[in-house]
Amino acid sequence: MSATPDTVTTPTFQLDGEEIPFQPGQTIIQAALAAGKYIPHLCFHPEFKPHGSCKLCLVKISGRPAASCTTVAQAGLSVESEIPEVQDKRRTLVQMLLVEGNHFCPSCEKSGNCMLQALGYELGVMSPHFPQIFPVRPVDASHKEILLDFNRCILCELCVRASNEVDQKNVFALAGRGISKHLIVNSESGRLADTNFSATDKAAQVCPVGVILPKRVGFAIPIGKRKFDLKPISDPGASAGCAEHAEGGA
Amino acid sequence: MDRKLKVATTSLAGCFGCHMSFLDIDERLLDLIQLIEFDRSPLTDIKHCGPCDLGIIEGGVCNAENVHVLREFRRNCKILIALGACAINGGLPAQRNQLDLRDILEEVYQTEPGLTHGGIPNDPELPLPLNKVHPIHEVVKIDYFLPGCPPPADAIWKFLTDLLAGRTPHLGHGLLHYD
Numbered sequence: 001m002s003a004t005p006d007t008v009t010t011p012t013f014q015l016d017g018e019e020i021p022f023q024p025g026q027t028i029i030q031a032a033l034a035a036g037k038y039i040p041h042l043c044f045h046p047e048f049k050p051h052g053s054c055k056l057c058l059v060k061i062s063g064r065p066a067a068s069c070t071t072v073a074q075a076g077l078s079v080e081s082e083i084p085e086v087q088d089k090r091r092t093l094v095q096m097l098l099v100e101g102n103h104f105c106p107s108c109e110k111s112g113n114c115m116l117q118a119l120g121y122e123l124g125v126m127s128p129h130f131p132q133i134f135p136v137r138p139v140d141a142s143h144k145e146i147l148l149d150f151n152r153c154i155l156c157e158l159c160v161r162a163s164n165e166v167d168q169k170n171v172f173a174l175a176g177r178g179i180s181k182h183l184i185v186n187s188e189s190g191r192l193a194d195t196n197f198s199a200t201d202k203a204a205q206v207c208p209v210g211v212i213l214p215k216r217v218g219f220a221i222p223i224g225k226r227k228f229d230l231k232p233i234s235d236p237g238a239s240a241g242c243a244e245h246a247e248g249g250a
Numbered sequence: 251m252d253r254k255l256k257v258a259t260t261s262l263a264g265c266f267g268c269h270m271s272f273l274d275i276d277e278r279l280l281d282l283i284q285l286i287e288f289d290r291s292p293l294t295d296i297k298h299c300g301p302c303d304l305g306i307i308e309g310g311v312c313n314a315e316n317v318h319v320l321r322e323f324r325r326n327c328k329i330l331i332a333l334g335a336c337a338i339n340g341g342l343p344a345q346r347n348q349l350d351l352r353d354i355l356e357e358v359y360q361t362e363p364g365l366t367h368g369g370i371p372n373d374p375e376l377p378l379p380l381n382k383v384h385p386i387h388e389v390v391k392i393d394y395f396l397p398g399c400p401p402p403a404d405a406i407w408k409f410l411t412d413l414l415a416g417r418t419p420h421l422g423h424g425l426l427h428y429d
Contacts, residue, residue, distance in 0.1 A: 098339070102348070103428075104335075104341065104342070106341070106342070107342075108429075121426050121427075124420075124421075126396070127395035128339050128387075132339055132385060134347040136348045137348075
């Protein structure tokens, strides 16, 4: 493009009444986050192709519900995000994720740095609302550097995507259907130790919850000083560029 | 307010940590006691619940006695509050839910080396454990939930003062915690 940005009219769409500029090809959530406007998300990661599975980034576009991570921004769109109807649905989604797994925050090293937990706070999730499923999901402590605690998996597939696309190792996959869907390790034994997985892999860094944890770290940061103790997940400092993805363990 | 509100509290499958956190409101207890009086509670040692305005439940439901106590509270209290992680999602006691209850009892009382081998206790006074530990909202209707392990004293204070003032309790950032 020969013209400078100043002389080109950047297209915009409206997000909760505010004009959001975007580059052609950007999705709604990409443009919103770039403009410092937070839209809740779990499976979206700025370094990966949109996945559209968690539906936390649900918005209403001209009255119709859509996932803002998979919807390409267009000039003149009217997008509603922080309205009670949408926030209620997001809250329900978080509650369903909480009862589907075993999310016992007090024993989790990711507590305070966990996106699911932080979204619970953000959306004011005070109760699980639904009956707990209490699924049986044994942990995999076989790897010498990394613990896998499947109890907390929300099936965002970020580790699957990172291992495939960045690490070129194909260590993780999802198996099963519906409520039986679960994360598996791609080795004959099913154990992480029998793969070429390493703690320096991208897949070890992207888990938004407490499934993939580095060993011998523990509760390194005291309560009150952890990432989301200091600022809510919707804080521009936490969401722009999705810094919450940047760290692996606690 | 014409009269003091009657409040009952109990700890089911919990550790009394939520009650300790409640006491951590410290000198604000003196303000609170102007507004409420306690009925059944570990603080009063009253054994059964009379008609109350507010029932505060710590802990989940892990045995038959917990069910009876919880139902007594529901029958007598206009408003029930689930206080803390265990009441809300089972918490620590529910970590046994992935294991078979008989296996647990046998390992603890019969097979584990170094533990006394007195056999699995079966005194009729002991309440029977349930196969799984349940959050209390799976047994009776719960009106309000206050998460935390334990909820911080400031959160309990904010929650109760909101409720006593007739407002929907609202915890902002820093007071709402699941750990």
